[in-house]
Amino acid sequence: xxxxxxxxxxFHLDKCIGCHTCSIACKNIWTDREGAEYQWWNNVETKxxxxxxxxxEDQDQYKGGFERNNGxxxxxxQGKLATLANLFHxxxxxxxxxxxxxxxxxxxxxxxxxxxxxxxxxRAVSLITGDYMEIESGPNWDDDYxxxxxxxxxxxxxxxxxxxQREQIQEIERVVFFYLPRICNHCLNPGCVGACPSGAxxxxxxxxxxxxxxxxxxxxxxCVSACPYKKPxxxxxxxKSEKCILCFxxxxxxxxxxxxxxxxxxIRYLGVLLYDADQIEAAASVEDHDLVRAQRDxxxxxxxxxxxxxxxxxxxxxxxxxxxxxxxxxxxxxxxEIALPLHPEFRTMPMLFYVPxxxxxxxxxxxxxxxxxxxxxxxxxxxxxxxxxxxxxxKGARLPMEYLASLFTAGNVGDIEAVYRKLIGVRIxxxxxxxxxxxxxxxxxxxxxxxxxAEMAEAIHKLTALPTFDQRFQVPPMARExxxxxxxxxxxxxxxxxxxxxxxxxxxx
Amino acid sequence: MATRTSxxxxxxxxxxxxxxxxxxxxxxxxxxxxxxxxxxxPFEVSPAQDAASLFQxxxxxxxxxxxxxxxxxxxxxxxxxxxxxWLARWIIDPPAMIADGDPIATEILADFNNVPxxxxxxxxxxxxxxxxxxxxxxxxxxxxxxxxxxxxxxxxDVEAGRNLFTGAAxxxxxxxxxxxxxxxxxxGGFDGGGNLGPDLTASYDKLGDAVVTWPETSVTMRPxxxxxxxxxxxxxxLLAFFRSTEVTERSAxxxxxxxxxxxxxxxxxxLVTHLIWRRRLSGVRAPMVGRRS
Numbered sequence: 140x141x142x143x144x145x146x147x148x149x150f151h152l153d154k155c156i157g158c159h160t161c162s163i164a165c166k167n168i169w170t171d172r173e174g175a176e177y178q179w180w181n182n183v184e185t186k187x188x189x190x191x192x193x194x195x196e197d198q199d200q201y202k203g204g205f206e207r208n209n210g211x212x213x214x215x216x217q218g219k220l221a222t223l224a225n226l227f228h229x230x231x232x233x234x235x236x237x238x239x240x241x242x243x244x245x246x247x248x249x250x251x252x253x254x255x256x257x258x259x260x261x262r263a264v265s266l267i268t269g270d271y272m273e274i275e276s277g278p279n280w281d282d283d284y285x286x287x288x289x290x291x292x293x294x295x296x297x298x299x300x301x302x303x304q305r306e307q308i309q310e311i312e313r314v315v316f317f318y319l320p321r322i323c324n325h326c327l328n329p330g331c332v333g334a335c336p337s338g339a340x341x342x343x344x345x346x347x348x349x350x351x352x353x354x355x356x357x358x359x360x361x362c363v364s365a366c367p368y369k370k371p372x373x374x375x376x377x378x379k380s381e382k383c384i385l386c387f388x389x390x391x392x393x394x395x396x397x398x399x400x401x402x403x404x405x406i407r408y409l410g411v412l413l414y415d416a417d418q419i420e421a422a423a424s425v426e427d428h429d430l431v432r433a434q435r436d437x438x439x440x441x442x443x444x445x446x447x448x449x450x451x452x453x454x455x456x457x458x459x460x461x462x463x464x465x466x467x468x469x470x471x472x473x474x475x476e477i478a479l480p481l482h483p484e485f486r487t488m489p490m491l492f493y494v495p496x497x498x499x500x501x502x503x504x505x506x507x508x509x510x511x512x513x514x515x516x517x518x519x520x521x522x523x524x525x526x527x528x529x530x531x532x533x534k535g536a537r538l539p540m541e542y543l544a545s546l547f548t549a550g551n552v553g554d555i556e557a558v559y560r561k562l563i564g565v566r567i568x569x570x571x572x573x574x575x576x577x578x579x580x581x582x583x584x585x586x587x588x589x590x591x592x593a594e595m596a597e598a599i600h601k602l603t604a605l606p607t608f609d610q611r612f613q614v615p616p617m618a619r620e621x622x623x624x625x626x627x628x629x630x631x632x633x634x635x636x637x638x639x640x641x642x643x644x645x646x647x648x
Numbered sequence: 649m650a651t652r653t654s655x656x657x658x659x660x661x662x663x664x665x666x667x668x669x670x671x672x673x674x675x676x677x678x679x680x681x682x683x684x685x686x687x688x689x690p691f692e693v694s695p696a697q698d699a700a701s702l703f704q705x706x707x708x709x710x711x712x713x714x715x716x717x718x719x720x721x722x723x724x725x726x727x728x729x730x731x732x733x734w735l736a737r738w739i740i741d742p743p744a745m746i747a748d749g750d751p752i753a754t755e756i757l758a759d760f761n762n763v764p765x766x767x768x769x770x771x772x773x774x775x776x777x778x779x780x781x782x783x784x785x786x787x788x789x790x791x792x793x794x795x796x797x798x799x800x801x802x803x804x805d806v807e808a809g810r811n812l813f814t815g816a817a818x819x820x821x822x823x824x825x826x827x828x829x830x831x832x833x834x835x836g837g838f839d840g841g842g843n844l845g846p847d848l849t850a851s852y853d854k855l856g857d858a859v860v861t862w863p864e865t866s867v868t869m870r871p872x873x874x875x876x877x878x879x880x881x882x883x884x885x886l887l888a889f890f891r892s893t894e895v896t897e898r899s900a901x902x903x904x905x906x907x908x909x910x911x912x913x914x915x916x917x918x919l920v921t922h923l924i925w926r927r928r929l930s931g932v933r934a935p936m937v938g939r940r941s
Contacts, residue, residue: 193933200932230928237932276933293936 141416142439142450144459145327145347145490146385146409146615147468148399149478150320151603152496153562154406157318159183159279161398161407165322168386168397174376176241176266179278180383181398183320187294187308187542188281190319192237195369196295196482202231203367204330204485205423212424212486214333216365222336231364238372239276241266267375284316291316296545304539315537317496319546320406322398323370323383324481324489325349327414327437328423331382334365339380345622346411346615347490348385356380367485391619395612405606410466410613411459412473412490413439413450423486427549430483438473441466462615467602468492475591475599477558484549494603495547495555497562498537533559557589561599564589568596699781706768707778709865710858713785718858719763721756727783735782739775741767763854809889810835812882823863823876826886833902834894845869849898852890860887 165181184190198204202216216222216231244261252259265272281290287309297305308315325342329349332340339355340362342348351362351371356379362371363380371382386396394400399407414437422433439446441463450460463469471478471494478492533540533556540552540559548554564585571582586596602610623632703713710720727735730752738745738753742765745753757764770778811817814835815825826832831841832848845868851859858865860883863873878886889895 189933189936193936197932200929202929228925230925232929234929234931234934236934289937 140446140449142413142446142453142455143347143416144345144450144455144463144615145325145412145414146390147325147347147412147466147472148322148491149408149468149471149494150491151406151408151471151494152317152319153494153603154404155183155318155320155496156404157183157185157283158403160401160403161320162278164397164401165383169384170381172374172376173266174374175372175381177235177238177278178372178374178381180370180372180381181320181322182278183282183318184279185282185284185291185316186319186546187291187297187316188284188287189290189293189295190281190321191239191278192233192369193276193290194237194293194295195233195367198367198485201233201364201367201369203365203369204487205328205333206486207424210424212328212420214330214365215367216330216334216361222334222361226336226359229360229364232360232373233363233369235267236276239278239280240272242272242274245271284314296542299545299550300539300541304541308538308542313537315498317498317538319481319493320398321368321370321481322396322491323349323385324368324487324491325383325385327416327419327488327490328486330365330367330485330487331362331371334361335359336361340371343387346387346390346617348387348390349382350384350387351380351382353377353379353381367482367487368489387617390614391617393614393616395614399612405611408467408471408602408606408611410468411441411463411615412466412468413441413446413455413460413463415439419488423488427484428551428554430486430549431479431547431551431554434480434483434488435473435476438469440473441469456616456618456621458616459618462613465613467606467610467613470598470602475561475595477561477599479547479554479558481547482549483547493547494562495543495558496538497559497566560585560589561591564591565596565599565603568593569600699777702770702774702778703781705867705870706770709862709867710765713782717760717856718861719855720760720765723782723785725786727779727786732779735779736772736775738765739768739778740770740772743767761854761856804884804886804888806885806888806892809885809887809892812886813889814841819876819882820879821876823873823878832895833898834892848890848895850896852887852896857887859890 161181162179162183166179169180170176170178179191182191190196195201195203198215204215205212206215207213217225242263242265245264246261249259249261262271263274264270280286284291291309307313325348327347329340329342331351332342332349334340335351336359337355337357339352339357341350341352343350358373358378358380360373360380362382363369363373371380373380386394386398389396395407395409399409418437422437423430425433441447441450441460447460451457468478472492478494480489480492483489536559540555541550544550544552544555567577567585568582571577571579586593620629620632623629707723710718711723712718714722714724716722730738734752742753744767746757746764808817812819813826813832815827819825826848827835827841829842829845830848831843832851834849835841848859855862860878863869864877
């Protein structure tokens, strides 16, 4: 048993309102620089949709992540020999057009335009070439179904859906979408680290944050290709690749990352998970339908004395273990099993988990009649599985379970349905408690179907709807000084204001 | 913002600039082939050099004194025919005088196949010494012709001359074959020889019979041939070769063959590149959006 600590995240998608505040908070702090304008370490996508960069989930094109080859894990991108052969001509990079050409507006023209009959305009100017440009796409171009006949229709997750299901998603009065905020997943088996020929990408030992060393990066951009989530970005100005750093300078001073803190819907949770590193390879190589379970299994109970002993033996501090015991992420992922990794079939073991959105049926056209479907508890027929009418059956869900399974459980519909039964159980139980329009029997049946207790439902409700700042963010004591000591005297490090030895990245041209 | 974007532009154009310079460096020797108008590089002439040897090194490649016209006119009696001042100005910078439209200079140029006399980079003292030397020659007994070109003999063999040029036959005194440095039309191969020296196609039209004495007289070639002189028979053969019609102009067919091969080669390289990287990701959004329209 090789116990290690990982700062992990949970995003509760039911609460995301798609305001992009997280993206802006991140951009203002980290990527408001030349060469980084197009980089969105945090971005929010509309699902169904093609996301950013366009169709990043389509690994037939982008070759990200790992694949199983005779039961063994292999980078989908290429082996070591092919890496060498393609070193100077990486063939699997997204083009700038697949991200978007960043632009600003020529605001100054509003002031300097000569007097004339027409209002002066501020034309779009490319931030890369400095020339006037036509804006053809952007990082959230398909926001709220914008351009859906092209963008949403090409969502790779729609592939396994029947035509009827596809039509149903966009049916009038039932049209449905939700938001998917994405940051780097800080994977346990990161593709970027596996593909980097320079050894610049690495996973920080003490907290599992995946970083790219700007001194070592040699701009081969294999990380950009190999990451299935397309979260490392190439900075064309410095000639180095960059990625989300989980705001480690903020974490080290006890604050949650900027996107977490600024989140309007308070959808984000952060805490430490303890996992067994010995099991990573085996867990990442199981069949698709077992991936979610395998990933849950390598996460260890921080209250188990055996785990605590192994963690201590690995040099994990007591404070870190105690933080793991308070972790909201552990509750969502392991205790309640309602948070799922995004696209586990990429086999990188992402450590950012999502609670899928409820998206209940509100109304539907049935027998030519437009009906408010069970919203007031009158339409029992909709709940054909015997659930209380409030949320109707999973079969009638506006977003087909197959779609959500493609996103969160590598196609395992059983896993995603189990999560939804719990979410519905919580709703019905709390409805019985607060609105009192559901009978106790109905509520009990819902909980029984979900296989959960009333206490668990209430705990989920509390951490979902009424969490305090400290309950959402269990920022562990990073004990950075311990890591610093291995390289430099902490006193000296302190005198350098925490920057450490800085070698400015430099382009050769 | 203006500075920022122009800096970005500058950086973006650097690779192009780099490639352009590389291409220019690769092409330079080829361009030089046709650049017969380019003045010779000025070089140092020792002031101690006496006028006779100055004439030998600087002038005798084109001029004789009483030996008849070569590339340039016979200089016998030139001091009498021309004003001394004019002569001095002319020797120092002939291109300038031609450019100024000096009537005598223009006439001489026309008389000698429009081959201009290059600026030799001589000092005023050298010019003075040369003029004195010419005056002495004119005043004295008719001097023996210096480095008289071989008389245009009809007994040279074109085939033998070609072999000497290409190196199929060796020069008797061990001189290197012409092809080592020069190209010429009509000897096969894609460009017909080396690039170090100028292309000799149509050189006979330009230099006349002097084309075969050039190795002995020209400043750049003399050091190579000083100990490895060509025999009269070899000169006659070479001359016959240079006079033959096949080397006086490049065949259009060869030029088209060259052009065709270049295009074919470029296409082949393109094809190989495309085959190796045919699975390259060339854009996801553009084809996706394009399918709609």
